Structures are given as structure tokens and as C-alpha cells.
Amino acid sequence: MPQNGPMKAPPRLQSLIDEGLIDSVVRQLMSGKEAMVYVVRCGDDTRCAKIYKEATQRSFRQAVDYTENRKVKNSRQARAMAKGTKFGRQAQEAAWQSAEVDALYRLAAAGVRVPQPYNFHEGVLLMELVTDANGDAAPRLNDVVLDSEAARLHHAALLQEVVRMLCAGTVHGDLSEFNILMGHQDGVDGPVIIDLPQAVDAAGNNHAQRMLLRDVENLRNFFGATAPELLATNYGPEIWDLYQRGLLATDSVLSGQFARPAGAVDMDGVLREIDDARAEEARRRLLSNS
Ligand SMILES: Nc1ncnc2c1ncn2[C@@H]1O[C@H](COP(=O)(O)OP(=O)(O)O)[C@@H](O)[C@H]1O
Ligand SMILES: [Mg+2]
Numbered sequence: 684m685p686q687n688g689p690m691k692a693p694p695r696l697q698s699l700i701d702e703g704l705i706d707s708v709v710r711q712l713m714s715g716k717e718a719m720v721y722v723v724r725c726g727d728d729t730r731c732a733k734i735y736k737e738a739t740q741r742s743f744r745q746a747v748d749y750t751e752n753r754k755v756k757n758s759r760q761a762r763a764m765a766k767g768t769k770f771g772r773q774a775q776e777a778a779w780q781s782a783e784v785d786a787l788y789r790l791a792a793a794g795v796r797v798p799q800p801y802n803f804h805e806g807v808l809l810m811e812l813v814t815d816a817n818g819d820a821a822p823r824l825n826d827v828v829l830d831s832e833a834a835r836l837h838h839a840a841l842l843q844e845v846v847r848m849l850c851a852g853t854v855h856g857d858l859s860e861f862n863i864l865m866g867h868q869d870g871v872d873g874p875v876i877i878d879l880p881q882a883v884d885a886a887g888n889n890h891a892q893r894m895l896l897r898d899v900e901n902l903r904n905f906f907g908a909t910a911p912e913l914l915a916t917n918y919g920p921e922i923w924d925l926y927q928r929g930l931l932a933t934d935s936v937l938s939g940q941f942a943r944p945a946g947a948v949d950m951d952g953v954l955r956e957i958d959d960a961r962a963e964e965a966r967r968r969l970l971s972n973s
Contacts, residue, residue: 693708704809731810825861835906
């Protein structure tokens, strides 16, 4: 719906207007699965305001990932969160929301292409509006048509960002074509990474490896649909292996190939054998019953 002039501010943004953090609300940009996003004016700047939905309105998968993954420093908070008390739910909610702000500050400082955060107030994140070269809200990667050369270029650029994030101690955890904007930032066209409330500490989280591998696989599968040779690459395990051995640097040269180190357990092979044994057992039972 095209709109002229500012719209009436939604209630959750009113306190930011009262505080003078924003001047007016231009329009709603998106209502995603976890948040509602608005374009707002702050003095001469156009910015983006992300209002988090209540945990109960969020998707279940994210809530589970989140609860399993989060390390809480304060143990009273941790116990309350585990028990699911009102205090616990509030603590969990606050931790979830501030996780995105923390990650944005850390990653922006590390030179990762993310929106610059400006403020976090009453469950609303104020950040840079990622725009295209015309100044319009940038499209999601999912909504952009790519040729194979562009697919290869953006895939390489995003792997670089993943490495940069990991060197800064962070795994995104929900990286996909829906959380990447094709923007124009600092005079450079290219992917900008958004949506980080589930980001985890790479060193202190049991799921960090699984999340990193999934992020890198998402990139491979998305770009591989346009540039099929990417489907044969295996960057995730290579990146994680370098990271774990303390060898990952922002300028590490990657091959996209990963050979399992000699002597390591071939888990896939083990699982395949278990499946084979189960199938064999089932076959024998069928035969003996007939
Ligand atoms: N900083 C930003 N600049 C421009 N658009 C944004 C920005 N942040 C979010 N958006 C838009 O809002 C949508 C939802 O935001 P996102 O952070 O992904 O939340 P959700 O958890 O709801 O997916 C995005 O897909 C994107 O289109
Ligand atoms: Mg999103």
C-alpha cells in the first residue's frame, strides 16, 4: 500500500518517539516470522526499527534452538529460565533480544557487512536501513535473479563473511537467502547479513559446529541451484577444522575440499553400517515369518 507522509506509529514504537529516539514512522517494511520491521525517520536519517514478537508468537524451532544453545552467565537467571517461571521467561526474552544487538555491535566492529546498530530500547532494535544503490530498502537475496557468475561471486563473498564472523567468535545460526540483503553499503554493492538473535558464541556453545555447517550448506545449496559446480564443494568442515586448530584467519585460503583426517571416525560410514544391519535383521525376520 503506497503511503504519503508518515503513518500513525504502532504502540510499541510510541515510547521511542516519546524518548526522541525516532521522529516518525514512514511505513511497515516486513512482518517476518520473529519480528515486525518498520522504516523510521530519525532527524535527517532514515533507519530501520525491528520490533521483536513475543516468544509465544515465535516459531517453535527457534525457541528450541535458542533454549538449548544459550549460555547464561547468571545462574539465578539460568534456573528461572529452565523452570519457565515468569521471571525466567522475561529473562529469556531479554537475553534473546539483546543477543542480536550484541552480535551486531561485535560483527560491525569486526568489519562484517551487517547493519550498523544504533540503539536498543524497550524491545525495539534501531539500526541502519540497508538500501540498494537508489536508496530503497534492499531486496532479500531470495528475491533477486542471479546469473551463474553472480552466484559464484556472492557465494565467495558470503563465505568470506562467515569466516570473518567465526574469527570474531560468532556463528550466525540462521544464515539463508532470507536473511541476506543485496545492498549498497559503504559504497560497495553486495550481500549484507541480517537477523542474528540466535547467533552463538563459537567457542562456548555445543551447537556451534552444527550451526556453522548448516549455515555454509544453506549457502552452497542456494547458490548451487544457479552455479551447480558449487554443489561439489565442502567449505563448512574445512572452515571449522581450521577454526578448531586455531588456524583460521580472515585471509585464509580455502580449497572447498575437505579430506577427513587419517584415523578419524567415519561417522557416516558407521551409521550406514548400523542401517544395513537393521535392514538385514528385518529381512531375516520377514523371511522366517513367511
Ligand atoms: N536493517 C535492515 N534493512 C533493511 N531491511 C531489513 C533490515 N532488517 C530487516 N529487514 C527486512 O525485514 C525482514 C525481517 O527481518 P529479520 O531481521 O529477518 O526478522 P525475522 O526474524 O522476522 O525474519 C527482512 O527479511 C528484511 O526484508
Ligand atoms: Mg529473517
